[in-house]
Amino acid sequence: MTDARTLLLSGAAFKADPHPTYARLRAEAPVYCRVSRDGAARMWFLTRYADVAAALRDDRRFVKDADVTLGPAELLARPPAPPLYRLLTHHMLNTDGDAHARLRALVNKAFSARQVEQMELRLRTIAHDLLDRLVPRGMMDYVDDFALPFSIAVIAELLGIPSRDRHRFRAWSHILVAPSVDADRNERKTARLAQVMQDFVDYLQGIFAARRRAPQPDLITSLLEAEEAGDRLSTEELYSMILLLTVVGHETSVFLLANQTLTLLTHPTVLAAVRNDRSLITPVIEEVIRYDGPVERATMRFAAEEIELHGATIQRGDAVSLVLASAHRDARAFPQPDAFDLARVGARHLGFGLGAHYCLGAPLARLEARVALDILLDRLPAVQLAIPHSELRWQTNPIVRGPKHLPLRWEVPS
Numbered sequence: 001m002t003d004a005r006t007l008l009l010s011g012a013a014f015k016a017d018p019h020p021t022y023a024r025l026r027a028e029a030p031v032y033c034r035v036s037r038d039g040a041a042r043m044w045f046l047t048r049y050a051d052v053a054a055a056l057r058d059d060r061r062f063v064k065d066a067d068v069t070l071g072p073a074e075l076l077a078r079p080p081a082p083p084l085y086r087l088l089t090h091h092m093l094n095t096d097g098d099a100h101a102r103l104r105a106l107v108n109k110a111f112s113a114r115q116v117e118q119m120e121l122r123l124r125t126i127a128h129d130l131l132d133r134l135v136p137r138g139m140m141d142y143v144d145d146f147a148l149p150f151s152i153a154v155i156a157e158l159l160g161i162p163s164r165d166r167h168r169f170r171a172w173s174h175i176l177v178a179p180s181v182d183a184d185r186n187e188r189k190t191a192r193l194a195q196v197m198q199d200f201v202d203y204l205q206g207i208f209a210a211r212r213r214a215p216q217p218d219l220i221t222s223l224l225e226a227e228e229a230g231d232r233l234s235t236e237e238l239y240s241m242i243l244l245l246t247v248v249g250h251e252t253s254v255f256l257l258a259n260q261t262l263t264l265l266t267h268p269t270v271l272a273a274v275r276n277d278r279s280l281i282t283p284v285i286e287e288v289i290r291y292d293g294p295v296e297r298a299t300m301r302f303a304a305e306e307i308e309l310h311g312a313t314i315q316r317g318d319a320v321s322l323v324l325a326s327a328h329r330d331a332r333a334f335p336q337p338d339a340f341d342l343a344r345v346g347a348r349h350l351g352f353g354l355g356a357h358y359c360l361g362a363p364l365a366r367l368e369a370r371v372a373l374d375i376l377l378d379r380l381p382a383v384q385l386a387i388p389h390s391e392l393r394w395q396t397n398p399i400v401r402g403p404k405h406l407p408l409r410w411e412v413p414s
Contacts, residue, residue, distance in 0.1 A: 009034070138409060142408050143254065223241060255294035256369050258403055262385075298353065334346065
C-alpha cells in the first residue's frame with residue numbers, strides 16, 4: 001500500500017509534472033486517503049478513469065453540497081456561514097438533485113447554445129485587437145498578454161460588463177478563487193477577501209439596477225428575466241451565478257488556451273499538420289483537454305453515505321477529489337496515454353464532467369479555444385517558446401492545471 005508520507009500532491013516539483021505520482025496512485029492506491037493535520041477531516045483521491053467517470057455520474061452518493069451529508073444535530077451544531085459567503089455560494093456547483101436541476105433549467109434558458117454561436121465574430125475581433133498590439137513587439141507572455149484579457153473580454157461581453165470595468169473583474173476573480181486553494185488564511189487575507197466580496201456585490205447591485213431600468217441583449221438581463229414554470233433566481237442565486245460564470249467561466253478558459261498553445265509548440269509535427277489543415281483544430285482541442293487539460297481535479301464531492309471502493313471505506317461526509325489529470329492518463333481507458341494523438345478513439349475525456357453536472361460552458365470554452373488557436377496560427381506563423389520548457393513555472397491551485405506564464409517570441413515582420 002502506498003504510504004501517505006512518501007507522496008507529495010502539491011508543490012512546484014509536483015505541479016511541474018504530476019503524472020508519475022498519479023501513475024503510482026493508479027497502480028498502488030487508486031482510492032487514496034489524506035488526513036488533515038488535526039486528524040479531523042479526510043480527503044480521498046480517486047485516480048482511475050472508471051472510478052472517476054462513475055463518481056461524476058453518481059450524484060446521489062457523491063454530492064456537491066456538504067450539508068447533504070450531515071444529520072439534523074450536525075447541521076444545528078455547525079456555525080452559520082457569513083452573509084456574504086452565503087450570497088456568493090448559492091450556485092449550481094454547490095447544489096444537488098432537484099435544487100441543481102432547478103438552477104440549471106433557469107440558467108440553461110439564458111445560456112443558450114445559439115447565444116454562444118452568435119459570438120464567434122465578436123471573439124475573432126477581440127483576438128485580432130489584442131494581437132494588433134502584440135505582434136509588433138516580437139514577444140509576449142501568452143497567459144498575461146493574450147489568454148487572460150481574451151477570456152475576461154469574452155465572459156464580460158457575454159454578461160454585458162462594460163469594457164471599462166473588465167480590469168476590475170480580473171482582479172476580483174483572482175482573489176475570489178483563492179479560498180479554494182488557501183485554507184490557512186490569516187486575518188489580513190480574510191479581511192481583504194471580505195472587502196473584495198463586498199465590492200463585487202456592490203458593483204453588481206448597480207449593474208442589476210441598470211438592467212432592470214433598461215434591459216440589454218446580454219446574459220445578466222437574461223438571468224434577471226429567467227423564469228421556468230413560474231420560478232425565478234433568488235437574490236443569492238443571482239449573485240452566486242454571476243460569480244460562478246465570472247471565475248469559472250474565464251479561469252479554466254485561460255489555461256485551456258495556454259495548455260493547447262504549449263502542447264502544440266512542444267509537438268512540432270502536430271503543429272505543422274494543424275497549420276496546413278485547420279479542420280484538425282477540433283481534435284486538437286479535445287486531445288489537449290485529455291492530455292493536459294486546464295482542470296486537474298474536479299470540484300469537490302462529498303460522500304453522502306459510506307462507500308466501499310477497492311477495499312477502502314469512504315465514510316459519510318468525507319471529501320472526495322476526482323483527479324481528472326490522472327484519469328486521462330489511465331492506460332485502462334487510453335492506449336499509450338502519455339502520447340499526444342489526434343487520431344485517438346475510444347474513451348472520451350472527462351474535462352467537462354459527466355451527468356447532471358456536465359459543464360454548461362463547454363460550447364463557449366470550445367469556441368474560445370478554436371478562435372484563439374486559428375488566429376494565432378494566422379498572425380504568428382513562426383511563434384515559438386521563448387524559454388526552455390523546464391523553466392516554466394506552474395499554477396499552484398490544486399484544481400487548475402497550467403503555466404503561470406508562457407513566454408513566446410517571433411520574428412517581427414519588417
